[in-house]
Every structure is written in C-alpha cells, then in structure tokens.
Amino acid sequence: MPKSHNSILFLGLLSTFSLLTFDLYQPSVPFINNYFNISPSLGQLTLSLYLLIYGATHLLWGPLIDHFGRRHxxxxxxxxxxxxxxxxxxxxNITMLICGRVLQGFTLCCANLIAYSASRDFEDTVIRAKxxxxxxxxxxxxxxxxxVFGALIFHHFGWQANFIVMAIxxxxxFIQSKISLLESPFWTPPQNSFSIKKILNEYKLIFSIPSLWCASFILMFSMSAVMLVVINSSYLIIDVLNYSPLAYGFIFILNGLNIIFGNYLGIWLRERLAISTTIYLGNWLIILGGGAMLITSKLYGxxxxxxxxSLISNLGISVTAAPT
Incomplete structure (x- = not known):
C-alpha cells in the first residue's frame, strides 16, 4: 500500500538542515578570518548574507513550489x-566562500519551505499541529x-571539514527525498507557464494588507535584536573573551535550550493571554535584555x-513569535 503522508522525521531533518548550515561552522568563523587574513566584519558576511538570501528568497520559492511541485x-x-x-x-578565497554561502541560503530556503508546507497534507488540524x-x-x-559537533569537527579536521559534513x-x-517525499495531494501539473507578472500582482494584493506589515515589522525587529548577538557571538566569545571553539559550543547550548523553553512558554502564554498582550510582553523582555547588556557592559566591561x-532578549523573541 503506498504511503499517504510524508515521513515526519524526514521533514524535521529537512527543515533542520537550514539551521545546521548556520550553526555547525560558527565556532570556526574566527579561524576562517585568520585563514584568509580578513577582518571579522568581512568574515561575518558568510553568516549575514546567508540569512539575508535565506529570508528574501521565501518570496520566490513559495510561488515556484506551488507551480512546479515540491518533488521537482x-x-x-x-x-x-x-x-x-x-x-x-x-x-x-573569502569571495568564493561568501558565494558558496549565498548559494546555500538560496537553496536551503526552498528545502525549509517544503518541509513546513508538507504539514498541510494532513487535513486534520490537530494532527497538522502535532x-x-x-x-x-x-x-x-x-x-x-x-x-558542539562543529567545534569538535573543526578541532580534529579543520574548518573545511564542517562544509564536507554539510555536503554529505x-x-x-537527496537520496532520502527520492524515497520519503510525496507530492502534495493538492498539487496538479501546471497547465500554463510560470508567470512572474501574475505572482507580482498577487504579492501586490498581499502587501496592501496593513496587518501584514505590522506583524512583519514586529517579527523583523524582534529577530534582528537576537541575530545581532548570534552573528557576532563566535567573534565575541572566541576572539574577544579568549574561549576555545569547544567552550563556545557548550556555551551556545544555553541558547538552544532557551529557544526550546521560550517556545513552550510562548505557546502557554498564547493560550491564556490575548495575542497583543504576549507581543507587548515579549518586546519588553527584548528591551530588558538589551538594556541589561548595555548597562552591565558600561559599568563592568x-x-x-x-x-x-541576551538570553532574556531571546526569550522575548519566543514569546513574541511563539510557534502556532
């Protein structure tokens, strides 16, 4: 009997891959800067441009997936x-590395979108939420x-090995997608060619909704607050504070645990409070965390x-944009 739904484990791993390519090599970023003899700001472009392309191409991949289908x-x-x-x-050289990272962000945006869109195959809303x-x-x-794994791989095999792991x-x-990924039951082969003009007209209607811009700006500024710390974390902890890459990996575990706790806290609050209240609460946590960082750094270095x-600010992000 053919499968009726996609493997949940495969969808989870597919979505995780986009984060893996960001987190795995972070401990080695300061050493990449030394390897290419570049400034930290130039080296951090491998992180920031990845995120920029990854975020911006959602607008492109969504219509393409709807038109051509996820398997294709x-x-x-x-x-x-x-x-x-x-x-x-x-x-x-660093230019080649940055171009590779941009291409990673471009391709893995599609993979992440497919993973989450596949949840729509489940018609039961309870099962879909699960x-x-x-x-x-x-x-x-x-x-x-x-x-942690990235730091261990870097320590034993060098920074290039992290990207070899990503390739593997x-x-x-890719092999598993041939086995596990099913086409959407709602997708039919396109009868017409892909029309950029049609997509632009649809986005024009969507972008005319004021509440969309309000929600987008809330999420954008909230995520920007935490990404300022995340992108610079390897430089600050390894180069400035002189911790080892492995120590950085273990320190960063706190951030991951904080994300999980914050997601559950955000969901719990969303079930009990109005959405506007949770957004206000989340943004106050972001301000509180940022203010505490500023004051303590000025007073004590x-x-x-x-x-x-910054964990307080991260908690605010999760409360503001709890998964639903």
Missing part, C-alpha cells in the same frame, strides 16, 4: 546545496548540538555575563 524542486535544490557546500569547503510541533522540536535540537548531509537528504542577558 527539492532534488535539484539539494544537489545545488551539495555543490555549494563543496564550494565552501574548497574555497580559495506535525508542526514535531518539526519545530527537531529544528530546536540544532542550536544545541550543532555548535545534503547527499543523504564586556564579559560573558553581559552576553548572558
């Missing part, structure tokens, strides 16, 4: 992700274990304790 697009994107990872592993919870739970593991994961997911207060 995922296989090609995982092959491109494999090529991008090898491109990073064998980068001859599937999303399982996917979110799998994704939450990455910030906990990926930096991409290949495994920069230390690990200063970064500890």
């Amino acid at each position: 697009l995922l296989s090609g994107n995982l092959i491109l992700a494999l090529i991008a990872s090898l491109m990073c592993a064998f980068a001859l 599937v999303l919870s399982y996917i979110s739970m799998t994704v939450s593991i990455s910030p906990i274990i990926a930096p 994961v991409a290949f495994i997911l 920069f230390s690990l304790m200063v970064l500890f207060f």
